[in-house]
Amino acid sequence: MNLVIIDPSKxxxxxxxxxxxxxxFIHIRDxxxxxxxxxxxxxxxxxxxxLASVEHIDEESVSLTWAELSQCSPQPLPVxxxxxxxxxxxxxxxxxxxxxxxxxxxxxxxSYRVDKSYWSTPILNENSLYEQxxxxxxxxxxxxxxxxxxxxxxxxFVEDELPALVExxxxxxxxxxxxxxxxxxxxxxTVLAVGPEGxxxxxxxxxxxxxxxxxxxxxxxxxxxxxxxxxxxxxxFPVI
Amino acid sequence: MNLVIIDPSKxxxxxxxxxxxxxxFIHIRDxxxxxxxxxxxxxxxxxxxxLASVEHIDEESVSLTWAELSQCSPQPLPVxxxxxxxxxxxxxxxxxxxxxxxxxxxxxxxSYRVDKSYWSTPILNENSLYEQxxxxxxxxxxxxxxxxxxxxxxxxFVEDELPALVExxxxxxxxxxxxxxxxxxxxxxTVLAVGPEGxxxxxxxxxxxxxxxxxxxxxxxxxxxxxxxxxxxxxxFPVI
Numbered sequence: 001m002n003l004v005i006i007d008p009s010k011x012x013x014x015x016x017x018x019x020x021x022x023x024x025f026i027h028i029r030d031x032x033x034x035x036x037x038x039x040x041x042x043x044x045x046x047x048x049x050x051l052a053s054v055e056h057i058d059e060e061s062v063s064l065t066w067a068e069l070s071q072c073s074p075q076p077l078p079v080x081x082x083x084x085x086x087x088x089x090x091x092x093x094x095x096x097x098x099x100x101x102x103x104x105x106x107x108x109x110x111s112y113r114v115d116k117s118y119w120s121t122p123i124l125n126e127n128s129l130y131e132q133x134x135x136x137x138x139x140x141x142x143x144x145x146x147x148x149x150x151x152x153x154x155x156x157f158v159e160d161e162l163p164a165l166v167e168x169x170x171x172x173x174x175x176x177x178x179x180x181x182x183x184x185x186x187x188x189x190t191v192l193a194v195g196p197e198g199x200x201x202x203x204x205x206x207x208x209x210x211x212x213x214x215x216x217x218x219x220x221x222x223x224x225x226x227x228x229x230x231x232x233x234x235x236x237f238p239v240i
Numbered sequence: 241m242n243l244v245i246i247d248p249s250k251x252x253x254x255x256x257x258x259x260x261x262x263x264x265f266i267h268i269r270d271x272x273x274x275x276x277x278x279x280x281x282x283x284x285x286x287x288x289x290x291l292a293s294v295e296h297i298d299e300e301s302v303s304l305t306w307a308e309l310s311q312c313s314p315q316p317l318p319v320x321x322x323x324x325x326x327x328x329x330x331x332x333x334x335x336x337x338x339x340x341x342x343x344x345x346x347x348x349x350x351s352y353r354v355d356k357s358y359w360s361t362p363i364l365n366e367n368s369l370y371e372q373x374x375x376x377x378x379x380x381x382x383x384x385x386x387x388x389x390x391x392x393x394x395x396x397f398v399e400d401e402l403p404a405l406v407e408x409x410x411x412x413x414x415x416x417x418x419x420x421x422x423x424x425x426x427x428x429x430t431v432l433a434v435g436p437e438g439x440x441x442x443x444x445x446x447x448x449x450x451x452x453x454x455x456x457x458x459x460x461x462x463x464x465x466x467x468x469x470x471x472x473x474x475x476x477f478p479v480i
Contacts, residue, residue: 002462074459074460074461075460093466096464097464097467100461100463100464100467101461101463101467101471102461139462139463139464140461140462140463141460141461141462142461219314220314220315220381221314221340221341221342221380221381221382222242222379222380222381223340223341223379223380223470224336224337224340224379226333226466227337227340227341227470230463230467230470230471230474231341231470231471231473231474233471234470234471234474234475235474
C-alpha cells in the first residue's frame with residue numbers, strides 16, 4: 001500500500017482527518033509500523049492526494065490528521081479495455097494491474113472460450129470489484145476509481161454497444177494471427193480488446209473487426225492475459 | 241500448455257516418440273481432451289519444435305509419435321535480468337513471466353528490502369525452478385530453458401561479478417527517482433536490474449550505478465514487480 005485511500009462515502013471523514021480500523025489500519029500498523037507523528041501518503045477517492053500525520057494509534061484504530069492535500073492523481077490512460085472474462089484467480093490480478101496502470105474504463109465480456117462457471121465467481125460482486133480496484137490504486141498511487149461494465153452476451157455487446165465505444169478512437173483486438181505489429185505509440189484515445197485463454201474464436205474476431213477493431217499482434221510468443229495486458233498497454237502508451 | 245515440452249534427459253524418448261504419464265499427461269487428457277490420431281504441438285527441451293500425433297491414450301499415460309520436428313524456438317531476448325528476490329508467491333509468477341517472454345539469463349540477488357525468510361522458500365530448489373521455467377516455456381511456445389543464478393550477498397555480486405556482466409551492453413536499474421525515461425528500444429544486449437517491493441535503497445542504487453547501470457523510470461506510477469517486468473521488457477524490446 002503506497003497510498004492510503006480514503007473514501008468519503010464510506011469512511012467517517014471530518015475536516016480535520018479520519019479514523020481507520022479496517023484492512024488499511026492493519027496494514028498501517030503491521031507493515032508501515034507507524035508511531036504517533038509519522039506521516040503517510042493519503043488520497044481521497046476520486047480526489048486529491050497528499051499527506052496525513054498519525055495523531056493516535058492503538059490496538060483498534062489509527063487516527064490521521066490531514067497535513068496537506070493538494071496533489072493530483074497521475075494522468076489516466078485514455079483507453080477502454082475490453083476483456084474476455086478471465087478465470088477468477090487471474091481476474092483479481094488483472095483488475096489490480098489495470099487499475100494500477102491507470103485504465104479507467106473496463107468492460108468484462110463473454111466469449112466462446114470463457115468458461116460459463118467463471119460468471120458465478122464472487123469476485124464479480126460490486127464490493128469485491130471495488131476492493132480489487134482499490135488495491136491497484138493503492139499500489140500505484142492513484143485515487144481515481146475505474147468503472148467496470150459487465151456484459152454476459154458477446155453478440156449484443158459487439159453489435160449494439162461497441163461501435164459507439166470505438167467512434168473517434170483507434171481500436172484493436174489482441175490477436176496473434178493475420179495481425180499488424182504493435183503500432184507506434186501515442187497518447188491517443190484507444191479501445192483494446194483482449195481475448196480469453198485460447199483466444200477469441202474466428203467468428204468473434206470477425207465481429208470485432210467489423211465493429212472497427214484492427215487485429216494487433218505481440219509477436220510469436222503466446223502470453224498469459226496477465227502478462228499480455230501490461231505489455232500491450234506499455235506499447236500503446238509509452239508514457240505510463 | 242500451448243506446447244508439450246519433452247526433456248530427453250528425463251523422459252524416455254525414442255526415435256519414434258515418447259510416452260508421458262506425469263502432469264503433462266494429465267493436462268493433455270483433461271484440458272486438451274485428445275483422442276487417438278490427434279496432433280499436438282511438441283518441442284524438445286533446448287531443441288526443435290514441431291508436431292506429434294497421439295498413438296495411444298489410456299487411464300495412465302499417453303504415447304506420442306513424432307510427426308515433424310523442424311521449427312526453431314522464438315528468438316530469445318538478449319537480456320540479463322537481475323531481480324531482487326521477490327516474495328515466494330510473486331517469485332513463481334515472475335519466473336514464469338520471464339521464461340514466457342524469452343529471457344534466458346536470470347540472476348536472483350539479495351537487497352536490503354528483501355525479507356531474509358524469502359531465501360528459504362522451496363521454490364528456490366532446483367526442481368521447482370525447473371518447473372516454473374517449464375511452465376513459462378509451455379505457455380509461450382519456447383523450448384530454451386533459462387539459466388538462473390542465485391546470489392545471496394549484494395555487495396560481492398555488484399562489485400565482483402556485475403561489471404563483467406555489464407561490459408559491452410546497455411545496462412539499467414529500474415528506479416523511479418532521478419531517472420531517465422525509458423530509452424528508445426532496439427534489440428541490443430541489455431542488463432536490467434529490478435528491485436524488491438519498496439525498491440532498492442539509495443546505497444544499493446549508488447552501487448548499481450557505479451557498476452554501470454543507469455537508472456530507468458517507468459513514470460509516476462509505482463508498479464508491482466510482476467507488472468513492472470513485462471512493462472520494462474516490452475519497452476526495451478519492441479519485437480517481443
